[in-house]
Amino acid sequence: MASTYDNSTVNSSTTTINQTNSNSNNGLSTPSSDPTIQSRPQSISDRKTIDASIEDGLHYPQENKDVRRGSEPDSEEPLSKKGSMCDDDDGVVMEGGYRGYLVVFGGFLIILALIGYVSIYGVFQAKYNDIYGIQGKSQSSISFVGSLASGFQFGFTIIAGPVMNRFGHKITLWAGCIIASLGLLLASWCTELWQLYLTQGVMFGIGASFLNIAATAIPPLWYDKNRGLAMGICFCGAGIGGLGLGFVIPALINAVDIYWTLRIFAIFHFVCTAFAAIVMRAPRQLAGPPVEAKPEVMNWSVMKDFGFMLWFLCSCLFGFAYVVPFTYVPSFAKDVIGLDPNVQGGQLLAIMSGANAVGRILIGIAGDRLGAIPVAGVSFIATGASCFIWMFSTTHGALIAFSIVYGFFSGAFFTMIASITANIVGLADLSSGLTIIYLINTPGNLFTLPIAGKIFEQAGDYKAMIGYDAAMWFGAWILMMASCSGAAAATTTGRFEFESW
Incomplete structure (x- = not known):
């Protein structure tokens, strides 16, 4: 996936499956006899050159193009009668069909189990504070369990991304399923903090990295005009998972202890x-010129793009901002207001996660209609502003208000990440772009909880720590606005143009 899109490629109409055979010497296809393909509406595959085959993240050899493209001179039957899964399964971008819906549902399940758990990790954090605090462990050292998990979830994409490009998404999905589940299982027998670092931290984080890159990279390939909505549905699994787990996990901890939980x-x-690994796959390339196999598994040249660099820096600050409230709200509820961190604290995380689910869908719809970058920018500044509600909360009701506002707006990054990245680098380099964006999240996710814990310990209260979190959100917003200006300026120079504008 080493191809790069310039401005002329992104904005020019390219020849697709309903082209005649006048250019057959150049390897172009003859017309398909399937009328549903002939009448297919324009999508991103009509506007961008399809220069990469993306089923299972691999390039298909040229000798197999009669099977994958379905439009060779000797193909006299319509593709839909020759084993195609459905009539919609006729290109890179699907915009519907039951297979596309299954892919979105699989992504939803992954995010539900993966990010839903991350959303309510503060419940585990509060329990670990009780268990290991009496052993003399500091809060910053205990929080490093969650930091390791988040850090490896994003940092290990430097391995997970190329693995998916080289070996396909099925291996990636199953590797993540087994490693992450095993890490959680082994953590249930840990009696020392360093053992949690290795299991619930490193091992779960590596598995989460494989799952996260696959769940983010595959669904966007099936949609164009509704890509934001599709990703919003996938990532609302984090909110729904957090909502349900926010009530179930504390109840289980109180009933059967943290280990059986x-x-x-x-x-x-x-x-x-595992169900997601069974149903998820990338669409076949059934149109365009023959594709030669390429050995590259990462395209680092996207780093030369000015717009991508602004997005890169914005994502870095986001990594320092997102997880702090999800981790420290239960402790804040206990220390400042006197609430039970397992009961009311878990409920606050559940409310935050429920608002997060609604927000991701509505933000995804808004991004499809108003543009991914401006919608993400508004969401970032709203999230940063909500931190002041948290800072001055002295009642249970005020914490509920913060949980709703923060939860609603804070998930915009995950909903918009695929749309913004695809608009900058193109679909062919989407996996490489996502790998780099997730990689730059690593420092923040790895160190932000220890940093927040250390700020709390030195300041003696939560206000300085909350101010640090707000500053990260405002910094990400400034860079997002710079991306808007960069997009407009680059359009005049011909370097790149965001489709959302």
């Missing part, structure tokens, strides 16, 4: 992600 959740995680 981890075992039960490990089984639940495996079932969800």
